[in-house]
Amino acid sequence: MKPKESVCNGLVDGTFVSLLERQQLSSPSVIVIGGGISGIAAARSLFNASFKVLLLESRDRLGGRIHTDYSFGCPVDMGASWLHGVCNENSLAPLIRCLGLPLYRTSGDNSVLYDHDLESFVLFDVDGHQIPQQLVIEVGEIFKKILKETEKVRDEHSEDMSILQAISIVLDRHPHLRQEGLAHEVMQWYICRMEAWFAADADMISLKTWDQENVPSGGHGLMKQGYYPVIKALAKDIDICLNHRVKKIADCHSKVLVTVEDGRNFVADAAVITVPLGVLKANLIEFEPRLPQWKVDAISELGVGIENKIALCFDTVFWPNVELLGVVASTSYACGYFLNLHKATGHPVLVYMAAGRFAYDMEKLSDEATVNFAMLQLKKMLPEATEPECNRLKKRLSP
Numbered sequence: 001m002k003p004k005e006s007v008c009n010g011l012v013d014g015t016f017v018s019l020l021e022r023q024q025l026s027s028p029s030v031i032v033i034g035g036g037i038s039g040i041a042a043a044r045s046l047f048n049a050s051f052k053v054l055l056l057e058s059r060d061r062l063g064g065r066i067h068t069d070y071s072f073g074c075p076v077d078m079g080a081s082w083l084h085g086v087c088n089e090n091s092l093a094p095l096i097r098c099l100g101l102p103l104y105r106t107s108g109d110n111s112v113l114y115d116h117d118l119e120s121f122v123l124f125d126v127d128g129h130q131i132p133q134q135l136v137i138e139v140g141e142i143f144k145k146i147l148k149e150t151e152k153v154r155d156e157h158s159e160d161m162s163i164l165q166a167i168s169i170v171l172d173r174h175p176h177l178r179q180e181g182l183a184h185e186v187m188q189w190y191i192c193r194m195e196a197w198f199a200a201d202a203d204m205i206s207l208k209t210w211d212q213e214n215v216p217s218g219g220h221g222l223m224k225q226g227y228y229p230v231i232k233a234l235a236k237d238i239d240i241c242l243n244h245r246v247k248k249i250a251d252c253h254s255k256v257l258v259t260v261e262d263g264r265n266f267v268a269d270a271a272v273i274t275v276p277l278g279v280l281k282a283n284l285i286e287f288e289p290r291l292p293q294w295k296v297d298a299i300s301e302l303g304v305g306i307e308n309k310i311a312l313c314f315d316t317v318f319w320p321n322v323e324l325l326g327v328v329a330s331t332s333y334a335c336g337y338f339l340n341l342h343k344a345t346g347h348p349v350l351v352y353m354a355a356g357r358f359a360y361d362m363e364k365l366s367d368e369a370t371v372n373f374a375m376l377q378l379k380k381m382l383p384e385a386t387e388p389e390c391n392r393l394k395k396r397l398s399p
């Protein structure tokens with residue numbers, strides 16, 4: 001007898017019927033851990049495919065590193081704010097279009113990674129003198145040449161090295177590419193921008209892989225109304241528990257047993273873990289059995305970058321109508337820049353962006369000192385800058 005027929009036969013038997021019915025009625029269950037975009041998107045897909053889904057999030061809000069702040073009376077993204085790759089291959093793009101969320105295009109397909117948010121900008125030196133645009137463009141071209149030359153260094157070395165090391169090798173080989181004085185400071189600013197993309201210092205960025213990222217085509221767009229509506233749409237109808245910090249994930253008789261901070265347990269057929277790498281690196285979740293060694297090694301060897309934002313809201317707009325305002329300095333660490341949200345959204349908000357070691361050091365300051373620092377940077381460029389009406393800080397890439 002074929003297996004199918006055996007099921008048909010079984011249907012005559014009452015016990016078999018109820019077992020089969022139960023199997024059909026209870027679709028597989030999944031616990032999604034983490035309510036950032038990865039967790040919510042995973043939960044949405046599973047929910048749409050008729051899985052029973054429960055999402056556990058440790059914070060009192062959804063979104064994780066997507067966090068739209070409304071306290072200025074307008075949306076300000078304190079985490080992600082760009083859609084990188086405005087094209088259908090980017091699964092977020094059709095959703096954003098469908099939700100009618102407008103994008104402010106900051107650059108097209110031709111932009112390089114460190115250049116994605118920079119179509120119009122002005123740079124100043126620390127004394128508030130605007131740097132001639134011609135010099136900025138020329139140094140930008142030289143920087144591109146230097147990066148092109150680093151490809152040769154990459155080909156010559158089987159071992160990886162930092163992009164900073166490779167730049168230094170290129171400059172030794174081609175001293176005419178080395179910049180002096182103001183041009184050197186502008187070069188440092190370009191390095192600072194590159195560091196911002198990777199949220200890491202140039203001596204931590206891999207020569208082998210820095211340009212291997214596959215960013216979808218279509219250029220880059222800033223979410224004018226913030227990213228939160230995307231989170232809200234994806235989370236619709238999903239069973240979500242906020243303030244549920246997962247402490248332990250255990251394999252239990254072919255099920256997954258998830259324990260949260262207050263000791264409560266949740267059981268499902270499977271779990272999808274979307275907590276940030278930093279949480280895994282810090283061993284904040286216990287796994288039973290322990291994760292395989294190759295996974296533990298991968299977690300420990302991968303780095304986590306830091307990028308922070310300081311948003312300042314002003315009464316009036318006293319700055320030039322460009323997308324970015326930058327201050328150059330003799331080291332990339334001391335360079336900085338503000339994103340001008342007024343150009344993109346019409347709201348009088350400047351967002352100071354800090355990345356890498358500088359962002360790490362900034363985290364040691366009090367909120368007040370951080371805002372003072374950002375204002376000092378602004379006043380270097382624009383001495384007439386007024387004090388902000390209010391401010392917001394985002395101080396951690398990974399919770």
Ligand SMILES: Cc1cc2nc3c(=O)[nH]c(=O)nc-3n(C[C@H](O)[C@H](O)[C@H](O)COP(=O)(O)OP(=O)(O)OC[C@H]3O[C@@H](n4cnc5c(N)ncnc54)[C@H](O)[C@@H]3O)c2cc1C
Pocket residue numbers: 033034035036037038039056057058059062063064065066078079080081082083084244245246247274275276279284285307308309394396397398399
């Ligand atoms: C300042 C900044 C600017 C950025 N700009 C951009 C941009 O413009 N464009 C772009 O594409 N990307 C940008 N990014 C990166 C982007 O924000 C992240 O890649 C993305 O949001 C990560 O989503 P995720 O769901 O993987 O992780 P997360 O958003 O970190 O979500 C993980 C979730 O897990 C939760 N969690 C942690 N531990 C536990 C636990 N034990 N139990 C339960 N829940 C837990 C966290 O609270 C969090 O909500 C930026 C990031 C930052 C910080």
